Amino acid sequence: MEEKVLGYGVIGTGVYCDHYFGTLGPVFKNLRPVGCSDLNVEAAKAAAARWNVPKVYTTEEMLADPEVDIVIILTNPASHYSLTMAALKAGKHVYCEKPLAASLQQANEIVEFAAEKGLFVGAAPDTFLTPEFQTVRKLLDEGAIGKVISVTANYVGPGADLWHPNAGYLYKKGVGPALDMGPYFLTTLVTLLGPIESLFAYANRGWDVREIWGKDVEVEVNTNYCGVLKFSNGVVGNLNLTYDEWRSSLPGMEIYGTEGVLFAPDPNAMMGPIKLLKAEDFKNLVNSKGDNVGARLGAIYGPEANGLFTEIETLAPRVGNQRGAGVSDMAKAIVEGRKPRVSAELCRHVTEGINAFDVSVATGEPYKMTTTFEMPAALEF
Numbered sequence: 245m246e247e248k249v250l251g252y253g254v255i256g257t258g259v260y261c262d263h264y265f266g267t268l269g270p271v272f273k274n275l276r277p278v279g280c281s282d283l284n285v286e287a288a289k290a291a292a293a294r295w296n297v298p299k300v301y302t303t304e305e306m307l308a309d310p311e312v313d314i315v316i317i318l319t320n321p322a323s324h325y326s327l328t329m330a331a332l333k334a335g336k337h338v339y340c341e342k343p344l345a346a347s348l349q350q351a352n353e354i355v356e357f358a359a360e361k362g363l364f365v366g367a368a369p370d371t372f373l374t375p376e377f378q379t380v381r382k383l384l385d386e387g388a389i390g391k392v393i394s395v396t397a398n399y400v401g402p403g404a405d406l407w408h409p410n411a412g413y414l415y416k417k418g419v420g421p422a423l424d425m426g427p428y429f430l431t432t433l434v435t436l437l438g439p440i441e442s443l444f445a446y447a448n449r450g451w452d453v454r455e456i457w458g459k460d461v462e463v464e465v466n467t468n469y470c471g472v473l474k475f476s477n478g479v480v481g482n483l484n485l486t487y488d489e490w491r492s493s494l495p496g497m498e499i500y501g502t503e504g505v506l507f508a509p510d511p512n513a514m515m516g517p518i519k520l521l522k523a524e525d526f527k528n529l530v531n532s533k534g535d536n537v538g539a540r541l542g543a544i545y546g547p548e549a550n551g552l553f554t555e556i557e558t559l560a561p562r563v564g565n566q567r568g569a570g571v572s573d574m575a576k577a578i579v580e581g582r583k584p585r586v587s588a589e590l591c592r593h594v595t596e597g598i599n600a601f602d603v604s605v606a607t608g609e610p611y612k613m614t615t616t617f618e619m620p621a622a623l624e625f
């Protein structure tokens with residue numbers, strides 16, 4: 245049966261829009277571009293020309309266009325809430341770049357209003373739908389590492405200063421690494437391990453002024469966070485989010501269980517293989533050293549055990565940069581009459597989580613989460 249193709253409109257045609265136009269239509273064929281808008285009309289015209297988008301119009305005109313089923317919001321975070329609400333009021337389903345909203349209160353309003361109107365809302369990131377993270381999910385669901393005990397996840401780098409021409413906005417109120425990069429890590433963590441129960445964080449900043457592309461940018465937010473998470477299922481872990489470290493050898497994500505260890509890719513850059521170590525193989529290696537304590541210690545802490553990791557093939561090859569998988573799933577959900585995997589409740593939980601970093605820093609107390617979500621079904625490949 246031929247797949248139904250839904251129309252989408254993009255608000256905000258800055259640096260990131262090419263990732264969506266490049267996949268929604270060319271890769272995910274259940275969507276077609278209808279139109280785009282931007283406060284900078286020239287940017288909208290240029291994007292439309294690059295990607296053969298039929299209409300360039302104002303946001304109001306887009307919201308009134310019956311050909312547009314899903315509005316995709318790719319503007320700077322400050323306008324996500326107001327544009328999402330405007331699109332819902334106009335009767336459109338919405339998919340927004342991260343974060344969904346600036347606060348839990350705004351996210352609550354969005355979730356409640358969308359439910360009232362019978363419309364879907366989702367927000368990036370959707371990297372948990374990549375073959376890589378669906379493979380990690382399958383391994384966990386199958387018990388490949390037994391009962392999960394803990395997790396470490398790390399976004400450690402120098403920020404976007406060295407590559408993003410408009411990187412200055414990342415240092416303004418309402419952005420910073422917790423709100424900007426936190427969504428990648430929290431969305432992936434909670435879709436693998438379930439909702440978070442509480443979160444504690446310390447934060448500081450390396451610079452009060454950063455030089456970005458020759459201009460001084462005042463830093464209004466903390467740029468280095470060390471977070472500790474407790475999941476509802478008892479798993480504990482840490483999450484470092486920083487723009488203040490030049491380079492690091494910390495893993496993007498590692499998950500530790502009673503029966504093994506899983507190395508997962510970095511949920512933002514999606515780099516790095518999936519590797520599995522079985523506890524049984526590790527114990528066998530150590531036991532093969534007999535009664536020699538030194539050799540046993542060497543096996544436990546030395547490089548030999550690195551050879552015990554097996555690289556796991558992903559369930560499917562990656563298609564392009566795969567951003568947009570969440571919008572494509574939303575379009576399928578609209579047609580099939582089911583909930584999208586990137587659900588409004590999932591995005592609200594993540595919005596609460598990323599904001600909880602600053603609440604905890606300000607109060608010096610762990611933040612107890614108030615929201616939860618239903619785990620999205622694993623994706624079939």
Ligand SMILES: NC(=O)c1ccc[n+]([C@@H]2O[C@H](COP(=O)([O-])OP(=O)(O)OC[C@H]3O[C@@H](n4cnc5c(N)ncnc54)[C@H](O)[C@@H]3O)[C@@H](O)[C@H]2O)c1
Binds near residue numbers: 258283287303319410
């Ligand atoms: N650039 C990246 O690597 C990247 C990666 C992931 C996610 N994102 C997310 O994508 C979004 C956009 O990021 P970007 O890097 O493309 O930013 P950008 O500054 O390059 O582009 C944003 C565009 O939105 C337009 N805009 C702002 N407010 C508007 C409004 N009210 N109505 C219409 N247009 C408006 C601006 O004129 C600009 O062209 C952000 O939410 C960001 O978090 C960016």
